[in-house]
Amino acid sequence: MTNLRYGGYLLIALGLINLRYQTGHHNVLIHSLTIVIPGLILLAATFIKATQKYLANRTSQIVVGIIAALLVAYSFTNK
């Protein structure tokens, strides 16, 4: 659960840095929110008991890991 929490924090951090560096660019808010919102959801889910049991599932963790990896890649490629 702690590692998922770190993952959520990481996505929020990347999204915020992305937002600051591209201020004024076309669709910057959408690009950044695409990274920040899943990060916020993931972080919040690690604190809610009802969602914690789903996140403890191995399959859920793999799915979350793949989505997070794609979002990290997106944070580097979006312009």
Added chain:
Amino acid sequence: MIACTVFTLVSQSRVAPKYRNALVMSSMVTFIAGYHYFRIFNSFNESSMKGAVEIGTQQGAFNEAYRYVDWILTVPLLLVEVIAVLALAKEASKSLITRLVPASAAMIILGYPGEISSNNGTKVLWGILSTIPFLYILYVLFVELGKSLERQPAGVAATVGRLRLLLIATWGVYPISYLIPVLVKNPSMAQVASLFTDRQIGYTIADVLAKCVFGLTIYKIARMKSIAEGMKEDH
């Protein structure tokens, strides 16, 4: 930064499970900083034209105050790393974290108005205000944390002592870089460019030392403690 991230991630199995959190935090700090530098290069490219860089807060200009976004996200984590690697009792950890994290955030927030100001008096004023939480962090690390070091294995206390000195030495580079523009009165255009470059170099060196070298020292402490607790050295 990214190489350091990879190193701390792949070294997880070389430390006991209870210290792995500290290494994960270290890899997060260096990854966020690595991403930040990637974006800094983007911003630098976009604001450069014919050998000149446009600096300011307007669209398309290079704004080094953006570094503060990175710092506010990573500096509290650096302090949490120190607490995590010491594996203190839960109450002691909580007490230290609830004091160190807000103090580090205050230190960065108070530095920001001075960073974006072009007035030297404003820079110095906010610089002094920012130093107050910094001194409080030093007090907590040297006085409060010092008490818990007596219970650490032989060699670890000395390494943590060096870690605290490293923290002062590397964090000391930030205010020096911050004050570089104040050092020259009425600078010429060429001097302004040179001061800007000097400040960028200063901040970059400080970032590498405070994040990578600090992270590697955290790894060393975690490794020493793991071995002291029975982990095989060839692991």
